[in-house]
Amino acid sequence: MSERNEYSSDEMMSIAAARALTGGRRCFVGIGLPSTAANLARRTHAPDLVLVYESGALGAKPGRLPASIGDGILAETADAVVSVPEVFNYWLQPGRIDVGFLGAAQLDRFGNINTTVIGADYHEPKVRLPGAGGAPEIAASCGEVFVVVRQSRRSFVEQVDFVTSVGHGRAAGDRERLGLRGAGPTLVITDLGVFRPDPETRELVLTELHPGVEVEQVREATGWDLGVAPDLARTPAPTKDELRALRALKEA
Amino acid sequence: MSERNEYSSDEMMSIAAARALTGGRRCFVGIGLPSTAANLARRTHAPDLVLVYESGALGAKPGRLPASIGDGILAETADAVVSVPEVFNYWLQPGRIDVGFLGAAQLDRFGNINTTVIGADYHEPKVRLPGAGGAPEIAASCGEVFVVVRQSRRSFVEQVDFVTSVGHGRAAGDRERLGLRGAGPTLVITDLGVFRPDPETRELVLTELHPGVEVEQVREATGWDLGVAPDLARTPAPTKDELRALRALKEA
């Protein structure tokens, strides 16, 4: 791998996602992009980040990227290993986790997540996706939710075909009305930029552009009439240290 | 301790109770007299008896009498140690246990057990007893219940002052009506004899007299008009082996 400061948009996404995780927080980690970001954060600026996996590993400290949510390295390096019912009932449900870190097949304007079916008919789907897994209760119970997803008009839609996990519903106040504990998605990180919910409407708004990306490009990859924050920022490019750590993690 | 074949009425009681436990059965063991009997059975005729304690020891094989329900020797010798919620929820409640072996402060004509208060007024009791512990659900959920108790007019009463654990209620059919899973008390062993519920009325009837005890003596120690089985039997006296095993257990 080159030592020059070149990087892919996926690397920018993982690094931007990692930066959002600050030290000492308890993070419920979905597999794939969230796990990469969480492990990168723990190996760089947030060594005391507590990683919780739905397989029952509390405080896992893997030295390489886990190949699955139930990789043996998670149990071997955890503070404690508990059963799957226990991780959901004693650790997630009561609100002990600060950040739920999720991926998504489809994400909509209000941060609602679909990982169930593409298409309007549940029984005759265009594409059958894997399903809910732990996501509905992670999205409901964590203090806040970060979503990391590769952005396109197929993934970033006006309204998800199926609400697998509730983001902000359809408006401010929906989470409270539904009795959902946490603040919901406060941050969405893609390969193009960073999005946050508008405090009034809860609609996702572009707040940061990754280096080299223009607003028009983001709009083209968004399935709704995208709002842009007045104080739109530029994501700092990955540092050499960040890239080195990310690549070491992936190669280990 | 004498090697002669002399024994106390308490020893006869423990040995008669132990004989009732046959091999391979799963027995939920209360502390005190039930624990003595169950351990004696395991060390004599029923080596594969499975002893379950509410402290979480499944299949305990103590080499001496445990001093309490949570004696360390129970955990050290168990097939598995589980939490207290688990022992009640996963092991007792679903009906996995064949025999619940209980003591009682008061036991009535229908095998109902009181370990809560003596006296008519719960809030101004004559005597405050320890309370329910695991007994209500042991009495409800085990396949059948054996009770071992020292007999007197104070302990063997017409009607308990407080139903801590249901035996046969007030009549046949009461257990079914209450949704209680098991058959209830099928055997009561005292220092004077053995009692079983009448199949029709569910009232406890004297079915065995311990050696040297006469029916009149039992009636005097019973707080209701005691029925006697037509085929009243004599408990065989303790054998030398039984006495030796019991005494070794108590001295270990």
Place this chain on the structure above:
Amino acid sequence: MAELVSLAEGVARLVRDGDTVALEGFTHLIPVAAGHEIIRQGRRELTLVRMTPDIVYDQLIGAGCARKLVFSWGGNPGVGSLHRFRDAVQHAWPAPLEIEEHSHAGMANRYVAGASGLPFAVLRGYSGTDLPAQTATIKQITCPFTGERLAAVPALNPDVSIIHAQRADRDGNVQLWGLTGVQKEAVLAARRSLITVEEIVDDLTPVPGGMVLPGWALTCVAEVPRGAYPSYAQGYYERDNGYYQDWDAIGRDRDAFTRWVNDHVLAGTTAGGAR
């Protein structure tokens, strides 16, 4: 006491056409060999239950063993979709597949209720999602103390649950360690159980993080070395990540899949690779 049997005997005795069958294992200790034996014995009309149906369920579905799937996440972990599962749901091949879909929290609690002898479990779940509209086994319940509304899900009580573990002793006591998932609950919730193990040993030396399932709570135990392959058995072998990757191409194509089942399952090479 659990009876020690061969895998073929265990499946023949415990798994019947039309049964509700759970093969559990959360990435770790997946009872793959037992799943293949079910395919070999040609079981039909099964209701398959599993939180995370993955490759072995893709194989069971593709081989026509299932009429229904009760699950919370169906995928090839770290790779992508299950194409046999998709093909059954989207095109009813080789047969229609009814689905009953929950979240992990809901499924885990359904097993807990089953293991506890309760008819239902309560959780904070599903609120605001589209799942309750599709899944009849999600209802609401009101707390009798606070009046709060919560989700209720019915107990899962499979006819038979199958898990894989590291070891058993000759009395059928079973020991497993590492990530133990929902295996205890799945076994205790079931009417009958089959546990495949890496080896049968004289004594179960205690292991940190280990759990023992007493033989008196189990039905049958079968020694099946590498019975969790291509998943892993901590202390015995690693996960074969290549198998999972290779499965994508095999599972994607009906003919490739049929050839694979014939060559690797029906021919009896239980421990064979995906390739």
Place this chain on the structure above:
Amino acid sequence: MAELVSLAEGVARLVRDGDTVALEGFTHLIPVAAGHEIIRQGRRELTLVRMTPDIVYDQLIGAGCARKLVFSWGGNPGVGSLHRFRDAVQHAWPAPLEIEEHSHAGMANRYVAGASGLPFAVLRGYSGTDLPAQTATIKQITCPFTGERLAAVPALNPDVSIIHAQRADRDGNVQLWGLTGVQKEAVLAARRSLITVEEIVDDLTPVPGGMVLPGWALTCVAEVPRGAYPSYAQGYYERDNGYYQDWDAIGRDRDAFTRWVNDHVLAGTTAGGAR
């Protein structure tokens, strides 16, 4: 992360007058030293919660710390009754003691609900007994799937739970083994927690049958060697059965009890015997 504190500091910071306080430990690992510290600091009007209130609760009640007891079995295990508890219930000495009485299964499930962030738990319990007539926190609930009637009990969420464990590391991760009772649930159900440990070590070597409570789920940890005496700490010391026997005579008499508290608790000799 849990903060490492002295016992006196831990109790001073976490236990307040009027609090609901659970000291748990099922025969094993009873946090006796912490109970004595509560007496020394003169806490009043506590609602004491414990499945098996035994000697240390007899002492807390006799010393006038409690206004209410929530429990399922109150006795001197292997010996007999708790005379201070009896005296409080029967004669309101030194103060009236309100009681809220459950079964073990009910109490255990109340902690489970508390640890799970649920307002109530469901169990098969209490049916036909006289307990529901005396205990307002036992109600009925109907299964929304089968119509079956079951018992419901509300969650226990103590202001502070106190347990004793074998070891902690310097990050406040706590390790306990042997009979672990309902300690995990009691700690996770509480708003604040204090864990006394036999020793603080550099590394928590894994132990078969051991459990680790992560420091980030705990409030304070205090090193208190022999903090469970006269109960036992597996791997450290045995139960002092003589203490339990001797307690019967001390607890039976108000004057003897008062002298004992003055000499053995208020004088600060936490690890002293009953004699």
